[in-house]
Amino acid sequence: MKRLKKLLQNKLVFGLLLAASLGIMGLSGVQTSRAALTFVSEYYSARMEVSNIGIALLENGQAVGGEGTLLSGMLGEGEKLQLGRSYHETLAVRNDGNIEEYVRVILYRYWLDGQGQKNQDLDPGLIDLKLSEDSGWILDESATTRERLVLYYTKPLPVGAVTGGLCDSIRIDDALATRRVTEDGAAVFQYNGYKFMLEAEADGVQAHNAKDAIKSAWGVDVSIGADGSLSIGG
């Protein structure tokens, strides 16, 4: 007891104990005030609508997408292809998003040989796709080849709207009925087993700030008129 009394009479020890007690009291007060801050927060709610762009390719009015979906309804069950005959084939685009957009379609037509390899000799033009007139689509001649057709829809496409058909029909030229006489004198059809292919890619880009957006997304210079009409070239 005497030792404790003597110890407390030491100024240094007394000062240290006083400082420690003040520190403990102060820190405990801070923790309390922290808890009070989180407890009194109020709840606020906010609603944000995120813009969404969407596009659908329609073949004869039906949405298609993926391999083997195009031309699947061209022939009936067991029906044989008739060379020279026109088959109904309409392609159009629908705006499936919630913002207005400009659209284009790139078509590829080509031949596969009997082994499934792409044939470079047979003219893709024998796959005769009849493009529609006055349907709002324009052909980009500078980007179009025998195999590739690039078409732009000249008007902004509102949400849910469908473009006019960019083509009316497809026809395989009867020049394909070429016969070749073999060494043993037999005549055979040269292109038996060949397959004609059609690929379509539909692209959409926002109508807002369209000129820059199209340049950025498609790498194409276009002009946008005051009425929103699109023309190719800067």
Place this chain on the structure above:
Amino acid sequence: MKKRKWPVFLAGIALIMTVFPNVKSAMAYFTAYVTASGGHTITYTGTEPQLDEELDGGNKIVVAKNTGTVDCYIRVRAFAGDQFTLEYPEGTHAGWVDTGDGFWEYTGIVPAGGETAPLRIEITRPEWLEGDFDVTVVQECTPVTYQEDGAPKPADWKLGEEDAE
């Protein structure tokens, strides 16, 4: 000392010029796309019809069968020596027509796997001729092609012919 600052300054300008032009192209725009593809195989096999010949006394009755996979037109022609007379009497060649160039053409389309109506060829040989003799019948076919509205085009016997290899 001042001169040494120029390279640093120029490097900074170059860096800015490199970065800023790309900022615009890197700006995000809303885009979307969808792709679809498909096709059909051309199945054109079999080019010559199979000819069935039946002997009726000294005469021949021929029927041509389309053994290919494509509808076609068929015509036939009979060959014999000058001493023979070949006739196609009325009432025995329904569906066939004499095209005037030596051929008899079947007027209908012969579907894949189908056959023509029979064509009777009456052969008259001179009385002095004895023993066996040959009358050869050859046949040709050409595939049916179509107009845009789906109506078949008339037979084109030169259709798609190429020189022998």
